[in-house]
Amino acid sequence: MGGKVVTISSGKGGVGKTTATANLGISLAGLGKRVVVIDADIGLRNLDVIMGLENRIVYDLVDIVEGRSKLRQAMIKHKKFNDLFLIPAAQTRDKMAVSPDDMVTLTDELRADFDYILIDSPAGIERGFRNALEPADEVLIVTNPEVSAVRDADRIIGLIEAADKGPGKLIINRLKTELVKKGEMLSSDDVFDILGVTIIGIIPEDELVLSASNSGVPVTLNLQSKAGMAFNNVARRVIGEDVPFMNLDKSPGIFQRLVQLLDGR
Amino acid sequence: MTNLWSRLFGRAKKGSGATAKDRLRFVLQHDRINLPPERMEEMKREILAVIVKYLVVDEDRVEIDLEQRDRTHSKLVAEIPVVNTTNAGARAVNSPAVKADGGYANGASNGAAAQKEEKSTSVDAEVAEPIAGAGDENTVAPFDDEEKDAKA
């Protein structure tokens, strides 16, 4: 058995799955875990650029599945963490090139050597989602506090339950505290009331996420970033730590930053 | 109906966040049972059409609503006031109602009987989803209050 497969999914596109996967990968590696992140969004490869690894790609997920590459050959080591690897998606292929069974075979091989295998699911509920769901031990559902994203999250949760993969846990991304205070945005409590699924992370809207994706250095490596800190907290909850939700009203205090530094970030 | 009311008139007072929550509740209610709003209305009309073949019903006060506790627990609650035609003069006093309340369908019918009222016909209607551990929750509808007032 060994490692745990965690799939990051959402239903609706563009809510922050890839951002979450990259940051969780970095944070888990920062916490001393051996991690592989898999980009399962075949045809729309993105995780490589978000992690700043785009220029090292030789082989991809489809190459592994179709036997052109050994698993290890296709895994790209992160520049900063020796125990963090990326398996990129194929850019010019179609999602049908990989089957759910292929994903199970692949992840079973990885479980022996890694603590966490994170899978960045494509949007939608079709084959790509099925590929990402099949090997999952746990599913994290990313949503934004808005009607369409929450509705799609509900649909995904239903499908995850139907596949016997548990209800999943929720990451509420891009929360704008000022708007919630004015009553102009769904709060995390509202989203919880509606979906009834455990919340494992609340990530504020943060401009630094854009700078991070511009530079290919995930935001969790930026100690100034509240979103980065929130992602780091999610990682700690994933490994079973009991981390209180941070107060999103204040910028990270000196104490919190100190804790982060001591954590090796 | 009350839902529609609050959706129409709540908007002025509440922020758009609350509106978003109401709209989500509404839309998910239908998503989860896979029955869009218009089809639901159609079903209500059909249910009523069957009942009026047998009973005289006070159609203005018919209420058939879907109640949802969470993703997997839904129930259809109907309150259908019946006009007591054998005794037309006493209509306002004894107004039996057909009540259909499936409880949360869980196989064991441990709920419906307990809430039977005098002059009410309680109809057990199991709702689609198989649900465990519920069924204790019953709606008692205050259907005769207005009529008593009206008579006095």
Ligand SMILES: Nc1ncnc2c1ncn2[C@@H]1O[C@H](COP(=O)(O)OP(=O)(O)OP(=O)(O)O)[C@@H](O)[C@H]1O
């Ligand atoms: N907390 C945040 N604050 C600000 N911007 C964010 C935040 N999270 C994500 N974004 C931005 O939202 C956009 C979409 O993010 P991302 O690509 O991670 O979504 P996705 O769910 O993977 O999309 P897709 O469905 O296309 O795969 C990106 O431009 C990203 O920078």
Ligand SMILES: [Mg+2]
């Ligand atoms: Mg993505």
